[in-house]
Amino acid sequence: MIEYFEQIVDMLDEAYFGKAAVGLYDQEKFILTKQGSKIQIPHKPGDALVEGSATYRTVKEGKKVTQHAELLGVKFYTVSYPIIINGEVIGGLVISVPEELMGLEEKLQDTSHLLVASMEQISAAIENIAASAQGLAEGGQLVSNSSQEVQGKAEAMEEVVQYIDSVASDTKLLGLNASIEAARAGETGRGFGVVAQEIRSMAVSSATSAKDIRKIIGGIRKDISKMTDELGKFGNNTQEVSASIEEISASIESLTQNAIQLQEMASKL
Amino acid sequence: MKQYIEFILGIENYVIEMSYVREIIKPVHITELVGVPEFVKGVSKIRDEVITIIDLHQKFNIDSATCEAYEPRIIILEFNSENIGLLVNDVVDILESDNITNVPSLIHHGIIREILNLEDKILPIFDIERLFSSDVTQWLNSEEIS
Numbered sequence: 001m002i003e004y005f006e007q008i009v010d011m012l013d014e015a016y017f018g019k020a021a022v023g024l025y026d027q028e029k030f031i032l033t034k035q036g037s038k039i040q041i042p043h044k045p046g047d048a049l050v051e052g053s054a055t056y057r058t059v060k061e062g063k064k065v066t067q068h069a070e071l072l073g074v075k076f077y078t079v080s081y082p083i084i085i086n087g088e089v090i091g092g093l094v095i096s097v098p099e100e101l102m103g104l105e106e107k108l109q110d111t112s113h114l115l116v117a118s119m120e121q122i123s124a125a126i127e128n129i130a131a132s133a134q135g136l137a138e139g140g141q142l143v144s145n146s147s148q149e150v151q152g153k154a155e156a157m158e159e160v161v162q163y164i165d166s167v168a169s170d171t172k173l174l175g176l177n178a179s180i181e182a183a184r185a186g187e188t189g190r191g192f193g194v195v196a197q198e199i200r201s202m203a204v205s206s207a208t209s210a211k212d213i214r215k216i217i218g219g220i221r222k223d224i225s226k227m228t229d230e231l232g233k234f235g236n237n238t239q240e241v242s243a244s245i246e247e248i249s250a251s252i253e254s255l256t257q258n259a260i261q262l263q264e265m266a267s268k269l
Numbered sequence: 270m271k272q273y274i275e276f277i278l279g280i281e282n283y284v285i286e287m288s289y290v291r292e293i294i295k296p297v298h299i300t301e302l303v304g305v306p307e308f309v310k311g312v313s314k315i316r317d318e319v320i321t322i323i324d325l326h327q328k329f330n331i332d333s334a335t336c337e338a339y340e341p342r343i344i345i346l347e348f349n350s351e352n353i354g355l356l357v358n359d360v361v362d363i364l365e366s367d368n369i370t371n372v373p374s375l376i377h378h379g380i381i382r383e384i385l386n387l388e389d390k391i392l393p394i395f396d397i398e399r400l401f402s403s404d405v406t407q408w409l410n411s412e413e414i415s
Contacts, residue, residue, distance in 0.1 A: 173293060173295065176274070176293050177292055180291070183287055
């Protein structure tokens with residue numbers, strides 16, 4: 001009759017993922033043993049039950065016996081169950097499970113808790129980065145607008161300078177003609193000639209100033225041009241960053257889903 | 270000390286005695302004339318007067334394209350109550366000097382006779398009499414006579 005229980009041995013072996021050792025015994029000896037990948041029963045079919053061992057006591061006392069032991073550095077937990085038919089102990093089942101397997105569900109739960117917490121932290125950090133990238137992009141746009149304004153002002157300045165230039169040119173002409181008239185007037189024109197000279201000097205300095213301003217404006221425009229180029233590059237970079245952030249977010253999202261699933265599975269253990 | 274007006278014609282700087290200069294003006298509309306020598310650009314109305322405008326570019330073989338950066342002017346010259354407007358590329362300044370050297374009259378179609386010697390440069394002097402009595406004005410005079 002004990003042979004009917006042989007099927008259970010296989011089932012138990014599978015249930016513990018092959019890591020536990022399972023044994024079936026009758027009132028005197030082992031009938032079937034399945035060794036575990038992590039732990040072995042030091043018996044084979046046909047071996048007599050050892051006096052004082054869990055299996056022996058199960059048969060003699062007719063009740064479940066549990067035991068903690070260590071073999072070759074592996075801590076394990078043994079449960080021995082009697083098989084009682086019509087009030088008689090005909091044998092029993094013994095399972096030895098490595099203790100690490102027992103704590104596993106707790107460990108799994110803790111790990112998955114940590115994982116979900118980490119995921120949430122990372123998500124928060126990603127949101128921060130995304131907000132910063134957005135801020136950067138907006139800042140960049142503002143700078144771009146400002147530089148366009150400056151460009152416009154530089155062009156307006158250019159017009160003013162051109163006007164100064166034309167005034168200087170006319171003033172020079174006026175001064176020359178005044179000097180000519182002064183020379184024509186001879187002695188009486190001498191004072192006038194001095195005035196004419198001054199006017200000509202004014203014209204020269206105005207023209208020089210206009211040239212200097214032109215140079216400065218040219219420099220400003222070059223700087224703006226450079227800045228606009230850099231801004232263009234900057235804009236591209238921020239866009240790339242934003243795109244990367246979106247990718248990371250998607251990955252985090254799917255990871256979080258997996259972590260939550262893991263948590264649910266662990267809680268059901 | 271005599272005063273001279275320094276101007277640019279083509280790529281060279283020249284001077285002319287200021288006593289012959291009546292006025293310097295900005296270029297005005299020049300009415301072209303038919304059947305005139307190429308150095309006569311045309312006539313212009315300046316202060317209610319009609320003045321002949323002379324352009325010596327061709328005579329001096331000057332390429333007009335090189336004169337872009339300057340401010341062209343018309344120097345109105347007066348000699349023996351005759352007026353000519355000389356088209357120049359720019360008027361530079363008024364100079365004072367007494368240092369004159371003679372040069373052979375073969376240079377510049379006879380219009381240059383003397384050179385003004387300055388500290389840092391020498392400038393050919395446009396000879397007004399030559400200008401007014403050369404073929405430039407021969408034609409003008411002949412026209413007026415007839």
